[in-house]
Amino acid sequence: MTDGLLDRSTCANLADTALRKARLAAVDYADIRIGTNQSELLFAREDKLKAVNTATETGVGVRVLVNGSWGFAGSNMVSDTEIGRLVDAAVATARATAVIQKRPIAIEDLPSYQAEWAMPVGVEPFSVPTDVKADHLLAINDAAMKAGADYCAATFQFVREQKFFASTRGSEICQTRVRSYPFFRATAVDRDTGRFVTRDSLAAARGAGWDYVERCDLVDEASRAGAEVREKLHAKPVEPGAYDVVIDPTNLFLTIHETIGHSTELDRALGWEADFAGTSFLTPDKLDTLQFGAPMMTVIGERSQDEGLASVAYDDDGVRTAGREFPVIENGVFKNYQMAMGQAQLIGRDGSNGCAYCASPADFPIQRMPNISLQPNPEACSLDDLIGGVERGIYINGAGSWSIDQQRDNFQFSGQLFYEIRNGKLGPMLRDVAYQGRTVPFWNSLDGLGDRSTYFLGGTFTCGKGQPMQPAPVSHGAVPGRFRGVTILNTERKA
Amino acid sequence: MLLSREEVERITSRRLAASRADGCIVHVSGSDKVNLRFARNSATSNGARSAVGVTITSQFGQRSGSATVNGLDEDALDAAQRRSEEIARKAPPDPEQMPPPSPQSYASNAAYDTDTAQLETARLAEAAQTAIAAAEAGGVDAAGYAEAGGRFRAVANSAGLFAYERDSIADFTVTARRKDGSWSGWAGGSEHRFDALDPEQIARDAVAKAAHDATPLDLEPGKYTVLLEPSAAGELLRYLMWALDARAVDEGRSWLSSAAGQSKIGQQLLDPSVTITSDPADPLAPSPTFDREGLPHQATVWVEDGVVKTLACSRYWAQRTGRDARPAPAALTMAGGWTSLQDMIRATARGILVTRVWYTNMLDPQSLLLTGLTRDGNFLIENGEIVGPVRNFRFNESLLSMLSNIEAIGPSERIHGGDLHGAPVAVPALLVNNFTFSSRSAGI
Numbered sequence: 037m038t039d040g041l042l043d044r045s046t047c048a049n050l051a052d053t054a055l056r057k058a059r060l061a062a063v064d065y066a067d068i069r070i071g072t073n074q075s076e077l078l079f080a081r082e083d084k085l086k087a088v089n090t091a092t093e094t095g096v097g098v099r100v101l102v103n104g105s106w107g108f109a110g111s112n113m114v115s116d117t118e119i120g121r122l123v124d125a126a127v128a129t130a131r132a133t134a135v136i137q138k139r140p141i142a143i144e145d146l147p148s149y150q151a152e153w154a155m156p157v158g159v160e161p162f163s164v165p166t167d168v169k170a171d172h173l174l175a176i177n178d179a180a181m182k183a184g185a186d187y188c189a190a191t192f193q194f195v196r197e198q199k200f201f202a203s204t205r206g207s208e209i210c211q212t213r214v215r216s217y218p219f220f221r222a223t224a225v226d227r228d229t230g231r232f233v234t235r236d237s238l239a240a241a242r243g244a245g246w247d248y249v250e251r252c253d254l255v256d257e258a259s260r261a262g263a264e265v266r267e268k269l270h271a272k273p274v275e276p277g278a279y280d281v282v283i284d285p286t287n288l289f290l291t292i293h294e295t296i297g298h299s300t301e302l303d304r305a306l307g308w309e310a311d312f313a314g315t316s317f318l319t320p321d322k323l324d325t326l327q328f329g330a331p332m333m334t335v336i337g338e339r340s341q342d343e344g345l346a347s348v349a350y351d352d353d354g355v356r357t358a359g360r361e362f363p364v365i366e367n368g369v370f371k372n373y374q375m376a377m378g379q380a381q382l383i384g385r386d387g388s389n390g391c392a393y394c395a396s397p398a399d400f401p402i403q404r405m406p407n408i409s410l411q412p413n414p415e416a417c418s419l420d421d422l423i424g425g426v427e428r429g430i431y432i433n434g435a436g437s438w439s440i441d442q443q444r445d446n447f448q449f450s451g452q453l454f455y456e457i458r459n460g461k462l463g464p465m466l467r468d469v470a471y472q473g474r475t476v477p478f479w480n481s482l483d484g485l486g487d488r489s490t491y492f493l494g495g496t497f498t499c500g501k502g503q504p505m506q507p508a509p510v511s512h513g514a515v516p517g518r519f520r521g522v523t524i525l526n527t528e529r530k531a
Numbered sequence: 532m533l534l535s536r537e538e539v540e541r542i543t544s545r546r547l548a549a550s551r552a553d554g555c556i557v558h559v560s561g562s563d564k565v566n567l568r569f570a571r572n573s574a575t576s577n578g579a580r581s582a583v584g585v586t587i588t589s590q591f592g593q594r595s596g597s598a599t600v601n602g603l604d605e606d607a608l609d610a611a612q613r614r615s616e617e618i619a620r621k622a623p624p625d626p627e628q629m630p631p632p633s634p635q636s637y638a639s640n641a642a643y644d645t646d647t648a649q650l651e652t653a654r655l656a657e658a659a660q661t662a663i664a665a666a667e668a669g670g671v672d673a674a675g676y677a678e679a680g681g682r683f684r685a686v687a688n689s690a691g692l693f694a695y696e697r698d699s700i701a702d703f704t705v706t707a708r709r710k711d712g713s714w715s716g717w718a719g720g721s722e723h724r725f726d727a728l729d730p731e732q733i734a735r736d737a738v739a740k741a742a743h744d745a746t747p748l749d750l751e752p753g754k755y756t757v758l759l760e761p762s763a764a765g766e767l768l769r770y771l772m773w774a775l776d777a778r779a780v781d782e783g784r785s786w787l788s789s790a791a792g793q794s795k796i797g798q799q800l801l802d803p804s805v806t807i808t809s810d811p812a813d814p815l816a817p818s819p820t821f822d823r824e825g826l827p828h829q830a831t832v833w834v835e836d837g838v839v840k841t842l843a844c845s846r847y848w849a850q851r852t853g854r855d856a857r858p859a860p861a862a863l864t865m866a867g868g869w870t871s872l873q874d875m876i877r878a879t880a881r882g883i884l885v886t887r888v889w890y891t892n893m894l895d896p897q898s899l900l901l902t903g904l905t906r907d908g909n910f911l912i913e914n915g916e917i918v919g920p921v922r923n924f925r926f927n928e929s930l931l932s933m934l935s936n937i938e939a940i941g942p943s944e945r946i947h948g949g950d951l952h953g954a955p956v957a958v959p960a961l962l963v964n965n966f967t968f969s970s971r972s973a974g975i
Contacts, residue, residue: 084625088618091599092611093584108578112601113532125579129565132653136660138573166596166621174623187782225783230790232783232897308570310674310715311706314889314906317973319712400576439890439925441904441974446925448902448970450894470894470902472925472970503568503676504578525927525969527894 042070042094042114044152044200044210050096050119051202057123058100059204063130065101065143066123067207069352069397070094070114071199074162080173081189082181088166095398098122102130104140110398143378144387146355148206153349153358156342157214158247161194172249176220176258183262185222185235190258192249193217193241193497195509199352199397207354215345215509217241217497218249220258224265233467235265236452238286238434241497241509242343264453264465271467274454274526280429281471281522282422285486285514287451289494290435292410292512295475296328296335299444300364301391302373303403306382313501314442317475318370320383326370329479334411335365337374339390344407345495345509346393352401353377357390364408368480376403395506402502409493409513413485422484422518429457430469430524435494437470437527448472450527468528484518491515532561532583533648533681536695543687546587546608552616554590554631555689558823559583563648564680564700567655571672572663577652589615590631593624627847631688635827637820638811640696644724647699648681655679658730662705665734669742673734675705679725686825694821701725704947705734706907707741708975714747714920715975716740717887717907719762719947721955723817740886740908747920748911749971756882756938757966758875758912763885763905765863765946765958770893770901771807771930772860775833777842781852786899786931787839801837801934806866808832815945816955818862826858833860837934867959868940875939875962877915882962884910884917887948888926899930904972923975924968938962 047070058066072094079087096119097110107130109122173190180188194216201209218239225232239252283291303309304316318326338361339347349358353376363371375385376392393404423431434452441447450470456463495511534542543557561583568575585608586599596618598611655677666673683697704719718736720728759767779785780794787795809818810830818828824846833841841857849856876884886908894900904925911918941960 084627085623086625086627087597088595088622089586089597089599090614090618091586092607093599093601095601097578105574106576108576109580110578111581112583113581114602122579129577129579129652132651132656133567133574133577135656136569136574136663138663139571141574166618167623170621170623187784223784225788227783227792228790230783230788230793232788306571307672307674307708308568308575310570310672310708311568311676311704311717314974315708315712398580398582400578402576437892437894437902439892439902439904441923441925441972442889442906443974445974446904446970446972448925448927468895474973504564504566504580504678523970527900527927528898 042072047200048208050116053116054098054119054123055202055204057120061127063100063102063127065204066099067201067203067354068098069199069201069394070096071397073396074196076162076194078169078173078192080177082177082187083174085170085174095396096122097398098126099400100126100130101141101143102127103134105130105133105137106141107133108400112398141378142381144381146205149350149354149356150208151350152210154212155214155243155347157245159245161214161216161246162196164246176254179255179258180220180222180262183259184224184266185262186225187223188220190220201354203354209350209354211348211350213243213348214245215241215243216245216248218252218254220254222261222265224269226269231269233265233268235261235268236434237261240494241345242493242495243345243347244343267465268467271465273528274466274469274524276524276526278521279524280426280518280520282426282429282431282457282516282518284433284516285492285494286434287432288517289512289514290438291449292408292514293496294438294440295444295447296364297405297408299475300373301403302375302379305373312503317443317445322370324369324371327368327480328365328370328476329368330482331368332413332485333365333368333479333482334363335408336411337362337364337406337408339406341407341511341513343493344511346405346407346511351390351392352394353388353392355388355390360390362389374403374405379403393508395508399506402506404501404508405510407511410515412488412491412515415487417485417487419486419490419516422486422516423457423462424460425484425518426457427459430466431455431457431462432469445475447475468526470525470527472523472525478519481519481521482517483520486515532581533563533683534561539685539695540693542585542603546612547687547689549612550589550689552589552591552619556588556631557687558586560684562680562682564678565650565652565655566678567652567659568676569659569663570674572666587612587615589619591619593626593628594619594622595625595628596622629846631690632692632824632826633690634692635825637694637827640698640811640817640820642698642723642817644699647679647701647725650679650725654725658703661730662734665738666707669738671707671709671738671741673705673707678702686823688825692825694825696820699723701728702947703728703730703733705737707737709741712975714741714743715907721945721947743920745919747922749922752924752968752970754965754967756879756964758879758882758884759961759963760886761944761946761958761960762948763888764961765956766888766891766948767901767930768863768865768958770899772863774899775842775860777844777854778848780842786897796839799837800839800931801834802937803837804868804937804940805834805837805934807834808864809860809862813864815943815957816862816864819954822858822861826856828858828861862954863956865943865958867943870939870941872941872960875941875960876912876917878939879912880914882912883921884912894927900927901930902927904974923972925970925972926967927969928967933963933966936964938964
């Protein structure tokens with residue numbers, strides 16, 4: 037690490053001390069992560085910059101496997117003394133846990149690596165002066181309000197995550213990732229009726245730098261959003277019922293995240309998340325057999341996507357991920373779970389496919405999503421083509437309120453903008469729309485996908501999972517999809 | 532890392548003395564916690580975590596900037612302080628920015644227990660062992676989470692304000708599942724003292740809810756009388772507490788805003804049985820004693836007899852509108868009634884008992900319309916008795932409707948979950964009619 041609080045040789049020396057001490061304690065395996073999360077948040081409402089917060093958070097975590105029990109200890113203080121204490125604490129925790137270790141933890145053999153990797157970034161966001169970022173935020177709000185919004189709040193979030201990993205297998209891996217999340221929310225109020233509505237930005241969080249924020253052209257989007265939120269205030273309430281829907285990738289990415297991303301996590305299927313995040317309707321007997329969706333549907337898990345929030349060359353178990361994409365769903369059939377170390381053998385597979393992540397080096401690594409993306413239609417198909425195939429339907433744009441059951445089956449998602457489709461053409465704006473369904477029937481109702489030219493990389497900055505809760509960033513590539521006979525609700529309720 | 536008041540004062544004094552800004556605010560916080568997870572009757576992961584962080588906010592006139600660092604290294608703190616000043620100098624002015632508040636008086640906080648703050652993982656393992664034994668005896672699988680530890684937070688500023696408090700936390704939850712995955716039950720608790728938790732009772736409750744042989748009934752969605760256990764009610768009620776901001780009401784973007792720029796404050800919006808307070812001295816759910824600015828949390832009646840009485844108000848908005856400044860609620864106590872859960876079941880001709888709700892989200896902030904799903908313990912009540920498990924449902928229900936359709940209220944109790952950013956919540960079980968289940972959920 038060249039630009040953080042810790043350099044690589046310091047990390048290597050600290051790690052060496054920790055791993056030697058762990059070996060002396062006769063552990064079966066040990067690893068250590070040391071790193072820094074540098075972050076920045078700017079927040080403006082209307083014409084005022086309300087906050088500029090920066091943070092540099094260091095962390096270290098030691099994990100040991102002793103007689104089939106994990107022990108973990110983490111801290112924000114990075115020093116030889118503290119790391120020595122952490123090794124002792126991790127070993128003590130593993131031994132204390134033994135009394136309830138009915139099934140010993142077993143981990144597969146993995147190759148060791150000496151590697152350094154940095155996410156390619158155009159303009160490093162932390163190199164851009166505060167006033168430049170602040171002016172950009174204020175310009176977004178100004179554009180939205182000039183176009184019709186009564187209020188607008190905008191935020192920029194930037195993170196640079198640097199992690200050093202070392203294990204008793206001999207790995208030493210140093211990686212740097214950067215991510216940026218520009219966001220705004222325009223609000224319109226009708227003082228006569230007391231009604232108010234919002235319209236959130238459609239730009240995604242990305243594994244990218246300041247140049248990405250500039251490319252988003254949020255000032256232009258805010259101009260459109262200001263007019264759209266005013267129009268939304270007086271849009272036609274949707275009639276509930278069954279509709280054909282065309283879902284824009286700015287919305288569909290989140291549906292992919294909730295219905296496919298989370299249902300294909302092996303730790304859920306194994307019951308390990310039962311107390312909080314939940315299990316999965318996708319039990320291992322459905323591997324290679326369940327027709328999860330229409331045959332045109334292929335979904336890939338990978339960590340090499342350009343600007344992917346989960347793109348990284350090695351996961352937090354030290355498993356090489358670069359260039360190792362795997363089908364989650366192939367031609368509609370469920371093919372692979374996401375797996376971290378210590379899971380694959382439980383379902384008769386060879387080994388981890390590189391899906392471990394910890395939010396901070398001081399957190400226990402758990403199974404988390406790689407980038408999970410719906411593949412484009414190889415045949416030419418535009419958004420207009422999809423809309424053209426709908427007699428009576430709705431076009432849904434942008435992610436809104438979302439909710440899904442703990443086994444990832446019954447879902448209900450709203451959006452930002454909704455338009456009527458009549459006889460293959462977009463009609464007037466609708467409001468108060470949500471679509472509700474069940475994962476497998478929904479994906480089997482898919483009958484049209486956009487081609488490569490319609491591809492959009494969406495993503496979420498902070499997907500929560502685990503106890504204690506850990507946030508994780510993840511991207512989802514998507515194209516617009518057409519779904520038949522989807523249940524549409526009207527979400528307005530008179531108080 | 533748990534720092535004492537004196538240790539924190541030494542840190543904040545140095546930072547305030549080193550400030551080159553017009554105004555300086557220093558936040559210090561930290562914690563030492565241990566946790567343990569288990570699933571399918573065996574340990575999965577665990578951790579001991581020690582954290583400390585310092586945030587320095589510098590103000591030059593109406594300009595402001597903040598920088599946070601972990602650890603207490605003086606060079607790193609110096610660098611963070613200079614960084615906050617550098618940001619503040621470059622930031623555009625905010626005419627709404629208020630200077631740091633002057634010294635305040637605070638209630639005392641009795642929510643700290645040394646044993647809990649220093650608890651060892653072995654004690655968590657004992658609790659987990661209790662749950663696993665109960666699950667094995669009941670022929671089901673248990674998954675759960677145990678956590679304990681201590682934490683502190685402090686704020687000091689260049690106007691002479693200093694506030695410090697510490698508390699301890701103890702959480703234990705158990706989800707029991709039938710081995711064939713056909714049904715589940717949950718129970719959990721949160722306390723300031725680990726010894727006040729009863730892992731055996733929590734495990735018994737979760738196992739009892741899961742250990743049903745009957746196939747869950749598959750009922751039609753629709754309007755039902757529901758008996759929301761406290762954890763379910765608390766998860767929903769927190770949305771009300773997040774929607775009590777005076778500025779949002781004045782700006783016309785609140786459920787309390789109405790036509791022609793008027794507000795609904797003072798109107799009978801909820802059932803007269805609904806009274807919601809927060810209070811640092813509350814024995815069940817003591818609120819923190821101060822907010823991030825160092826303003827004191829005082830005993831506050833937010834909703835009284837179904838009428839919203841009090842709104843949170845920032846110092847800027849208070850000055851502009853002639854109100855008193857008041858921090859946003861940091862804890863929630865809904866006043867309880869005298870009807871026991873058993874009596875509510877006996878009084879119900881047909882209804883559904885809901886143990887817990889999941890993945891709640893706002894659908895319409897105007898009517899506080901929420902969605903979410905029931906989870907881990909839905910039971911049909913008929914003619915005053917629990918008949919058996921009922922498949923889970925998605926609900927789409929307005930909080931206002933729910934709190935206007937109350938039939939009976941149980942005693943208020945501290946719950947696990949539904950918390951307001953880590954602060955405690957105490958709510959009663961609620962018997963509510965006309966609750967809208969909008970679709971079936973096969974999720975278990």
